[in-house]
Amino acid sequence: MPRRTEAHLAARRRQIIDAARTCFLRKGFQATSMQEVIEEAGLSVGAVYRYFSGKEEIVLAVAEDATDRVIAAFVRFAADPAAAPLLEAIDQALAYAEAETGPGGAFPLALEVWAGAARDPGLHKLMAARYAPMRATFVTLARRARDRGELAPDADVGAVGAALFALVPGWAVQHTLTGEPDRRTVVAGLRALIM
Known part of the structure; x- marks a missing residue:
């Protein structure tokens, strides 16, 4: 039997994660069975279990994958050397979040992850670790805003x-569940608080 390449192994793993994500978006973590993930992936039971020991491990992989997307987007906002003024940067972050609140986006899945993290120690640990770099990008934005005079000189960044x-x-949860308020309203409210 020929050896499988790293690319092949990564593609199979990706196939399973994508299938699980589809199932979880459709029915939620709790209501989705391993059999449904296996069928969605189009693989044999043995093939799926070769990559994951069970549903808990798949849930963690899906959560990690979803948060990777969000972290990457937020890091791009903070890494931009010609960073926009603070309110524009927040509007950009909200625009990204808005795009991710639709079907197949990260935030409908995030609701599942957050609910699961309240009960599952492994998921809680993953999310606690993932939130630190996300929060750090906003601290960077605040520091730049303070240095540019957009915030008080003694502002705690x-x-x-x-x-x-x-x-x-917080806004993404509201928007995902109710469709409102729109992001322009949130930015206007933030502008009123900062100015």
């Missing part, structure tokens, strides 16, 4: 960054 980061998933 750690506190401002934490508040700004909390705003994004």
Whole structure:
């Protein structure tokens, strides 16, 4: 039997994660069975279990994959050397979140992850670790805003960054569940608070 390449192994793993994501978006973590993931992936039972020991491990992989996308987007906002003023940067973060609130986006799945993290220690640990780099990007935005005079010179950038980061998933939850408020309203409210 020929040896499988790393690319082949990664593609199979990706196939299973994508299938599980589809199932979880359709029915949620709790209501999805391993059999449904296996059928969605189009693989044999043995093939799926070769990559994952069970549903808990797949849930962690799907959560990690989803948060990787969000972290990468937020890091891009903070890494931009010609960073936009703070309110524009927050509007960009909210625009990204808005795009991810639709079908197949990260935030409908995030609701599942957050609910699961309240009960599952492994998922809780993963999310706690993943939130640190996300929050750090908003601290970077706050530091730049303070250095440019957009915030008071003595502003606690750690506190401002934490508040700004909390705003994004908080708004995304509201938007995912109710469709409102729109992001322009949130930015206008933030502008009124900062000015």
